[in-house]
Amino acid sequence: MNRFLLGLLGLVLLLAGAFAVVVHFGRVPQVDRSAALVPGTVLPPAWVLWVVAAAAVVVALLCLRWLTAQIPRRKVVSWRWEEEAGTTRLSTATATAPFTEEVTAYPGVRKVETALTGPHTAPRLALVVRAHGDADLRGIRRRIDDEGLPRLREALDAPGLQAIVEFRMTSSKGDARVH
Structure with missing residues (x-):
């Protein structure tokens, strides 16, 4: 719409x-x-013209902000730990790859996109789960919360890791698509 x-x-x-x-x-x-x-041929007062110009600038800036929000952000972030033995770097995409594969294998799930953001001391996980139309969304969410997230928290040593899950529905497995 x-x-x-x-x-x-x-x-x-x-x-x-x-x-x-x-x-x-x-x-x-x-x-x-x-x-x-x-x-009429009389111009409005000067303040009216200034207000209209200012409103036009504000609208233009809002439109630019909206336009930049449409650009997908796929920034690869690396976490870095420095210890006596040396420095360790871990790509957040690498850190979430096993979790993404696990959730993709759940019944009813077609595809999963993950984004792990924030510093390694306070990470945040955003998931977009594309599921079939007849999938059990509560069951998928329950498995994410009960099985997938605890393993990811343990692997990342991040007990406070929270996940925001967005479900996007697609046609069910048996539906034929007409192009």
């Missing part, structure tokens, strides 16, 4: 802009291109 409304708004703005250009070049005979757009 969100993408549909954004697309519809973009289409309306594009058509309005195209109409303004066509009128400007005099291609619409019913509209006098030299006529005033609004009645």
Whole structure:
């Protein structure tokens, strides 16, 4: 729904802009291109123009922020431990690979994406679990909490590791797809 409304708004703005250009070049005979757009010829007070300009800048910055939020972030992070014997580095992708494979093997799960963020002293785990439409989501979540997470906590020596799980449903295993 969100993408549909954004697309519809973009289409309306594009058509309005195209109409303004066509009128400007005099291609619409019913509209006098030299006529005033609004009645009256007096400019508004200067403060109104400044408020409109400031609002336009704020809207533009919000749009840029929204646009940058759409860029997927797949940053590989390394944890580093320094001890007397030397330095140890561990990629967070490597740390979560066995956990990801384990959860992917659960019944009803198609694919799992994991992101381990934060420092190794206070890590946070985000999971996106793509499951079949007929999958038992409670059962998957229970297995993650009871089996997968305890093993990952032990392997990372992070007893306070919490996980945020997002489920995305796909068509069930038996459904045929028509392209």
